[in-house]
Amino acid sequence: MSPQYATKREMEKAIDELRAALGEEAISTDDEDLHRHGYSEWSSINIDQLPVAVAYPKSTEEVSQLAKVCHKFKIPMIPYSGGSSLEANFSAPFGGMSIDFTFMDQVLALHADDMDVVVQPSVPWMSLNDQIKDSGLFFPVDPGPSWNKCCSLWKSSAGYNLTNLFVGSEGTLGIVTEITLKLAVIPQETSVAVVTFPTIRDAAAAASKVLRAGVPVAAMEIMDDVQMGVINKAGSTHRKWKEVPTMFFKFSGTKAGVRENIQLVRDISKTHKSGDFEFAKSAEEGKQLWSARKESLWSMMAIRREGDEVWSTDVAVPISRLPDIIEISKKEMDDLGLFASILGHIGDGNFHESIMYNSKDPKERAAVEKCVHDMVERALEMEGTCTGEHGIGLGKKASLQKELGFDTINVMRSIKGALDPHWLMNPGKIMDAKA
């Protein structure tokens, strides 16, 4: 049976009720606001339906009130924070209420001795680290260098691991209003090295050797020749780069340790035909070397012609298969005449492809779709996964079913049904209510 949602009239009643309880400005039905919460320039997919209202709660209590009213009237609830998702994860296929956490952006408690911090959903990552820096601690997830990232919460073996079930459930099981993040000690020393290679295969082989040698690297990223060219063309990094496959390493630790590890990486790179090997001699140099990595997506956005869009997608495969999938995918894109760049978190076997295309041209859109579809199929054949970071949203539901099979999707469906029997939490994402 398909879920039944509030009628237009019920939705209006709910909005009245919520405005009475939370204040007039707590619920917006402004057209531009609705559009911003249902459409995204970055998304691989967009739909015509928009949310009917946007709520702006200021506290967990207000979220709880919102949820009660939405439950009473059977209104879909779609949590919204940065709006950076790429697979229409916050779209509103059944209308309903977008819940925007803009006003819940506080660091609630820093427990420096216990090395954790309690935050609200919209605290910006950069600002979080700035706010807590006097403690000597930081939250080590850097959008980009996800390798080695650690988001383990308190050690416990008490009952089912609901934390990890909710993390990555894309708002389909519940709404997170507070989270405790484990922090790391700001290292004595960090440095960056940038290394060029003749081919992606050589770079991947070097990366694999670095991992197998147990050299501790804080991040290990790869960008292809096209991506390096895009950065040059966009001119956002104040220098010119060689337009060849390039690896970016981040090191952290003690001064002696970092020095030792840079040397180890240099030696390994040499045995894999590395070209230039630059490493930062100061924090400022480190920032400059890392800037190419930081600016990669924005550079791609910046060089678009009028009417172009960028389709950004990711898959992950066992690291031994990474060169294969990158080479085949690049060749297919070239053959289809598509302009696409590649960026990989190589330690994870995870890579991102950004494809430029004219969304008004159905032939070009079809070519991109085929390319993404083929890349996902290829990743699954290699025992990989259809997404390493972006999630499923609306865009990769079919891929997920292919990856996990009908039975496993049904397990997920049962879990959702058990926690959200009216299918109100971000419905239509990850999987449909019925097959």
Next chain:
Amino acid sequence: MSPQYATKREMEKAIDELRAALGEEAISTDDEDLHRHGYSEWSSINIDQLPVAVAYPKSTEEVSQLAKVCHKFKIPMIPYSGGSSLEANFSAPFGGMSIDFTFMDQVLALHADDMDVVVQPSVPWMSLNDQIKDSGLFFPVDPGPSWNKCCSLWKSSAGYNLTNLFVGSEGTLGIVTEITLKLAVIPQETSVAVVTFPTIRDAAAAASKVLRAGVPVAAMEIMDDVQMGVINKAGSTHRKWKEVPTMFFKFSGTKAGVRENIQLVRDISKTHKSGDFEFAKSAEEGKQLWSARKESLWSMMAIRREGDEVWSTDVAVPISRLPDIIEISKKEMDDLGLFASILGHIGDGNFHESIMYNSKDPKERAAVEKCVHDMVERALEMEGTCTGEHGIGLGKKASLQKELGFDTINVMRSIKGALDPHWLMNPGKIMDAKA
């Protein structure tokens, strides 16, 4: 509604059916076998009920056949492997079938390039590392030094994290017949340091400082004066130890890195009134220093008088509260006249208390129960958890409800009900079918 299980007659039919399908010896109803699968000398709790049969599957296909028959006749299924659990996690309160994985102990596939290994449930940890050592890789979980252990599986953001939901579900959601473990590189160098402190509080403060200084340690364990005395008394380590609070550090990395880190730990320890500081100058010395840590539980078992049992329990708290809870708990045990030792994985805020008692003496058993109960209450007041490692089993169901609250237990109940509607998977563990 309470679950209804197979009658005796139905159980007999099921056994006949399974023997016909899997061979006579696949199902045992031998009394001694049933006892071994329903009772444990280590367990904090034992019950009179035993399983009705023990199955010995040899493959995933056989497990699947077992599960089908058990499902048809509504027979509880209780997975059993090492038998080391402490909270009656494998007991059989509703009878049913113990599924013993003795014959599924193989390393199925080593993917050295991808740094993972696929294993069956009963592969012994020591043997696993021995079988794969030529690859230069190892599985870094060491029963004991759990700090820093890493059991992340393949990176993916594809749908609900069912892996982490099943890990730690104690067999109540399904049966794991194969698992992929992430491996680490065998470090160039490992070493051990043993440091004495005047009090647990000084030791904990030093440990906290080591963490906050970002010194990488592979393990950091604490044992109290009683535990050190027990090891001396049992004589299992070929040397005498000072009977004072003692910390055990394990280091791994490059030669230079390990040397540097030992020095850092020594310096920090000194500022916290450390006494002796011994560190291993060879692998053999390292083994000897670590032996005290390795032999701690067995030493406690070894010095029991006739009729004594050892109640071993664990909790975890934020690390800043660790000295408080250890001090209060030790005092309460002393006041109750109990002989108990303490061992902690200090980086986790996780510690174990082993209490010796005469189980035939109801007064002494009651004193132990009070002591454990109070320690769990204290951990919860400190925002800790009722168990860091041992799990819930039968023994800690009330504590779990206290820790998480009725609503969260009901969420877990719903998840179990969705995946196991007849409540056949290890029923009675973690939570009851109804409140």
